[in-house]
Amino acid sequence: MVITATKRLKGRISPRKKKTGGLPMVIRKPAIANGRPRKSAREKRADAKTKKKRIFNSTTAKADYDKKKKQHEIFTLAIAFCDHHGVKAKKCLSSNPEWAEFISVQQLKDRLNGKVTFNADGIIHQRKDQSLLTPIEEASLVKWIQDCNTARNAKSRYEIGLKIREILKARYIQNKKGGRKHVEFNEFSKNVYLGAMPSKRFFTGFFGRHPEISLKRQEKLEAKRASMTNEDMVEEHFRGVYGMIAELKDAGIMDENGLILDPRRIVNLDETPAFVDFADNKGNAKTKRVAGKDDKCIGVSTENRECNTVTMCWGLDGFNYGPQIIVAKKTITEGLAVDALKVFKDEIHEEFHCSTFGIISNTQYGVQTGDTFLDYLKKLDRELSARGINEEVVVLSDSHASRKDVRVLQYAKDHRMRLFFEPPQTSHFLQSLDQYNRQFHCRYNKAKNNLKKQLDRNMNTGDFISLVARIWKDWSSVDDRINSFAQVGILQNRVAPENIDRSQFYVQPPPKEVQKVNTTIASPVGVEKESAEYWQEKYAQAQKIIEAQANREVDPAEAGIMRVEQRQNKTKVSKVRITDSYGSANMSDLLGKRKRQQDERKNQEIIKKQRRDQIAQRKAKEDSTFQTLYAAWTRCKSGCICALGDGKSCDASKLVYCEYCNQLKKKICNSKSCKDKRAAAECNAMQIEADDDDDI
Template identity: 25%
Template sequence: MKRAYVLVTADKMSIRKAAWQCGVPIQTLRDRLERGVNQARPLGGDPLLSRSEEEGLVKHIEYLAKCGYPLTRKDVINLATETAIFLKKRPQNAGNLSKRWFVRFMSRWPELRLAKAQKLSMKRAKATSDETVQSYFQELDRILTKYDIKNKPHLIYNVDETGFQMEHTPSKVVGPRGLKLNAITSERGPTTTLLACGNAVGTCLPPYFVFKGARYDARLMAGAVPGSKCSMSKSGWSNGNIFKHFLEEHFIPFLPQRKPDDHVLLLYDGHTSHISIPLIELAKEHKIILFVLPPHTSHVLQPLDVGLFKPLKTFQNACGARMRESPGEVITRYDVCNLASKSFLKAFTPINFINSFRKTGIFPFNPQEIDQTMFEPAKNLARNHWQTEGEEESVEKGNMEKLNQFFSSRLPTPKEPKSHPKKRKVSYRPGGVAITEETIILKIRKVYADGDDAHIHPDNSLGEVSGEGRKRANVTQEESDSDDETDDVCCVCNKFSPDGLNKLNYLKIVDWAQCDLCNHWVHLEFCDRRNVNDIRSGPYRCIHCVSLEE
């Protein structure tokens, strides 16, 4: 009807032709034109809430979404119902509003959308603050200016890693109604790690794989991209020795020709196993600046995380296609490289690299490229009282002032932080700095000199398998969380799996406990002789804090 109305009023088409073309009754269209029916007013009765009241509801929804606590469809319906009851526009016992109301509400506010929220860990939410990001860009600007590489994108690189599993997550499928749809997948197997690297002009290095095992088998690299290399590790994850081998045997040979005074900037997230004196000495020898990103900010500041690892979800599609093409067969560790390489070639294109470096503000250098809404969770978590923007500016007087107070009462109230005794000193962990600078090297050397280098050890891998007592998040190709794993080792043995676990001839579920003083984790029954039942009665103290208290 709206299209027919426009054809007659704007395009000067006849009423009969417009009605025939749009499939609407002629008399209805004539009534709209001759009787002056308001086209802006929708058909049907007035909405339950007025425009200004719905505007307050929309502001509340938008604010919670920025804070990292978005509302579901059910939450919005419940909140709207409570609002209508509060305004005495709906009886107390009338029940919740319907899904039909929600659909019409969304149509009246096109700025809202229903989407699947992405996971954001509390560590990332707190770490991604405006102050941290500004400090990072100030230091990055200083390094780029000092070594004269701000306008040399071919010398600015980023390296990161992601894991692949043989068990894929099925995509949405089509099938008959009433039938439970199942997609056959392979069994969960060992993780295979991919180290990816590229620069700001779109040049990408061939992939570097890390397979679980002790002996190399040529079948593991079947179907690999030309120039690819690999290493073996106990866990299938990278560690300090493997990262050093990657730098020496894979990264340096692929560097472009440069002048004797030119330096190369390599950005990466700073897992502690990737920070060592031998690695720094190797980098300085080849004039490579190792710049460690601030911890828990790679989802905002790292180009590979921001724009390249997510397109690798085509690996899931490749696994599904492989299962359909070969019924009765499963994906083995010898197929992972072939499937991952195909996804690698599709995702790691020059334009994706260029856009990723631009989106993270690295090249062209522009700190304003970072989405300011990413700082909202950290900003609001630091507050003792949450308050929506414009909360004190009522749209209308009377009911709107009461409505603003109603929405304020529905805001989450952060609890007062608990006062803990002073934490014991932990190893120095650089973040947001170039570790090849002399001042940072001196701090790292001091850590080694003090014998506190347990957290900076080249053999510590990123993801040893632990028991179900404390499940780890599965790292997939869509998200790289290596910087989140740095705090998750046992504070006694500094490992993910206890030493005595591999000596058992039966399946053992490893229980973990977190110290209430230093917040570090400990393997129960291995690194601490106590078990779960022993620590249920009161606060738990690790052996370090117990010795300090004594």
């Protein structure tokens, strides 16, 4: 008889060749869980292969936590329903099918039977038997995470896990020591204490319970710039002795009330590097092409990695001065005189807030030098004259070496320009042009991509100049220029340092106030002092203080493990020379030479330390001897009182004290410095006597 499967068999059919000889075998009906068919092991394995791994972040953690929070609310309602109607878990979920989407019958059974401790406080949705930290410990950990981020030393999940282990170690030590509330270790906290890391489930609940923190991509700030990004630097820049306010008042641009009289007389200039054609097809910018399934998709692209420099200048009134393009060429050729330069006619257009002045400079590496910066100041001087600005102008700039050239400083002094240099490594929050440089590069890249679609050759420096000339008039608006000054604390009528974005500033977090128990025992009122009742009341107060202290958990901040350290710069590399000139050296020889030099320095340090110790011992011995002699000399300087007999006197009474070098010697001190001082004192005494005789 052949057994076949029909549609009436509401089950799954699985061939088992070994047991049935290849005949199909009817499986029982699938079990129902939460109103859904339970998947077989084979289906679970298939789902695991196709299911993408979910990346953990604070957003998914909060979503998971919200789901658990919903489950918590349903558990609360389901338990109340079972208690009120006297039904079991299965009947409860069948009566309320909408709850079966979030909780299962077994989960509800475990909570009704007490197998799982249910936390119904409605505040922290966390199983008490699986909690890793206490609420006080979690609050202290959150405060530590926020303070570390403020100190520019944000922590990763792994570093937070290490800090949790430190907290658990402090808890273990305090439990062993006693005197405070004993906090038990559950299975999870034991595992973390013994070396395991907190699980993903813990971080899911942790980020869900504390929405004030989240996982973010860390922005990088150079260590040198980070050290200068603080409130003290802003105060020094604006209100220092040689700060901006003092400079503007000295130039007559600001009055005594702090009002800026003429915003045209404040300009800011800066350079920005720009590649001709480089790094425009990296990462997500790569375009997709069709290729064979097993073949690599490779396309030939053109690049020009020459880096030039564009010098730009803005006025506080929103005026855009002409550019300076610096190219890495030995000479300026005909190929650089492109047709797009016809827009630069050396004219001032006040209605459009722009200038059509412009110059092209060439240097060896395409960067600003003293000569090219002098040429730019000459162009700027012509623009200021064309605008009718004949009074002193303050030029805000960074501290680049080209500004310190002697000819540059002399020309600026002779042509009403006052160069005001910002502190180094502060242009990212004190220079207006740095706030919008990125916008220039975006406009250039957009124009470059459009041009490359029309070219059948590589881009060259002439194309670079042409693109800069095309975008120069409209890459920034008047509002952008005025807003850029406002972002660095300079408004059109006054200085406003409070406008500077301080999100990157390092602020030392205030020390956390640790909760303390009042240990003062007040004297009972209305009771006779020193009586039995008096001491009973005092004893009762002491007992209350002891109980309050014993029932209080230890805050990790009290244990001194929540200190916040600012990230420091890396240790400097040793610059002791191994070779004395250019050339090559064998690597193994270099390593041996370095070790020999280090050993030699260590030996020298040991010898120097021994000499210092010997000198210190000798000096201590001399001081002790001197103190003994000085005490004996003080006792016998007027006459020996040692009673040695036969009219003899002690050696101390024969010594002579030198008041200039504070030493006891057998005769008058013969050192040169003491002689000179003694002679000068005698001359002064003789002069005083002579003056007295003249008066008589």
